[in-house]
Amino acid sequence: MPELPEVETVTRTLNQLIVGKTIERVTVSLPRIIQRPDDVLQFAYLLEGHTFQKVERRGKFLRLVLDGLVLVSHLRMEGRYGMYRSDEPVEKHTHVIFHFTDQTELRYKDVRQFGTMHLFEPGQEFVMAPLNKLGLEPLDEQFTFEKFRAVIGKRATLIKPTLLNQAYVVGIGNIYVDEALFRAGIHPEVKANTLSDEQLEAIYHAVIATLQEAVEAGGSSIKSYVNGQGEMGMFQQYLKIYGRKDEPCVTCGTAIVKTVVGGRGTHYCPHCQPDS
Incomplete structure (x- = not known):
């Protein structure tokens, strides 16, 4: 999608x-x-x-x-x-x-x-469906860390499905959550309300940076996506974690793990993203 x-x-x-x-x-x-x-x-x-x-x-x-x-x-x-x-x-x-x-x-x-x-x-x-219940826009200038922490930091749910919830923050998507959590060094199965302000801020900045880089690359053509002129996105060439099961981590060399979190295929590095 x-x-x-x-x-x-x-x-x-x-x-x-x-x-x-x-x-x-x-x-x-x-x-x-x-x-x-x-x-x-x-x-x-x-x-x-x-x-x-x-x-x-x-x-x-x-x-x-x-x-x-x-x-x-x-x-x-x-x-x-x-x-x-x-x-x-x-x-x-x-x-x-x-x-x-x-x-x-x-x-x-x-x-x-x-x-x-x-x-x-x-x-x-x-004020009507489908736009009336959408959350924060991560590339909007009004998307501040304080707003992000207020929406995400108190949730007792796992951080990955929390970030995927469109009622909290919109548009991140499965690929970009994996990439952002890897960039922030956060395990996808850590509960959001157990994260420190420092960890939440790392995720906040990682989400923005990951999405900005993806936009600059025209998105990711993992399946059939093309823009209105039939051109493919190129961000898939820069993915560090998503779709790289069993490949060595670009940072530490540890084999990347693929699991299922919240019903979604999830990639992470056991060394760079410890679960505690």
Whole structure:
């Protein structure tokens, strides 16, 4: 599933591709992707004649702002957007097409069919699902250590699933939690409320640094992720712990262990990330 760095990359790419384009009509071939309104014809009708103003990100969600409307989109497992000329063949698994007045199209393709779209009047999206219960934004300038400690430090749950909980901090994702905890030297199965302020601060800085580096690299193309121009992310080339089971740790040479924590495949170094 695309996490914060991948969604941030898609956000930046779509800002280059669709801002200023006006929707002539919308075609939907898989109605269940449209979550709000529940009438697909109304969804298409409401968007006609509107122009994209900007694209932003909230957690793992895309927030596509038009003049008078906001489209909130989640890519889920394998959703992707791409720009095409209107005369180009439509690929299999293309479920939503935004036809523009300049004879180009923004197409949403989703092999797994888990993606969602919600349409709101401006401002509604922040007080209604799916955005209304999201936690702190780790790349926002208002993401301070004090706020992070207040949200994370008192939890009696294991630190890894705590960091993955979107109600606390958004968008980190499985890959980036493993990388951040390795960078901070924290075992993934330590309970959050047993960590010292020094350890919590190490995690705080590691989360920010890991996500910033991933964004700069365009995200991680572990499976099928590409941005809106079909380009792969490159952060997977810099992974120090994730996906490296039994390989030597880059810091100490100890074999990397893979286990399951909170139902998620988890990588750590037994030497650099002691469990006590």
